[in-house]
Amino acid sequence: MKLSKIIGAIDAEAVFFKDDCEIVHAYTGDLLSMVMKNAKSGSIWITVQNHLNIIAVAAMSGIKAIVLCEDMNFSNDVIEKAKEEGICLLKAKDDAYTVSGKIYTLGIR
Template identity: 70%
Template sequence: MKLSEIIEKINAEVVYLSEDCDILHGCTGDLLSMVMKNAKSDSIWITVQNHVNIIAVASMVGIKAIVLCEGLEYSPDTIEKAKEEGISLLKSNESSFVVSGKIYSLGII
């Protein structure tokens, strides 16, 4: 499914959109080592982590987009690094649980 479709269907706010790529998988987690172990390439990552290290993890794994939940904000350093690495940043006021459920209901596994 195209990232733009996911954004519309989960009502996410776009902080930075790198490209309207295909998203094949999803991952929810806040422990970076577990995301590195379990996430697949071409994923969307749902988290409450907002520091610059999430971009390094996403880049290593091949994650294409990150959804920051609970109404949290990305740091300016994180946004800048995401632009350098081409990783889209989204945010939602909803919990990680709710956002994950919405994405899962779209057929993203």
């Protein structure tokens, strides 16, 4: 499913939008080692983590987009690193559980 469709469905704000990539998987979690183990290439990652390491994990795992939940803001250094790596950043007002449920109803597992 195209990222733009997911953004609309979860009522997210695009903080950095590189391209309308195809999302084939979703993963929710805050423990970086579990994300590296379980997220698939082409994933959208739902989290409340907001530090430079999330960009490194996303780049290594092939994650295309990160959703920061609970109306939190990405730091400037995270945004700049995401631009360098080409990883889309989204901001959602809902908690991770709610965002995950909305994405699940779209058929993304």
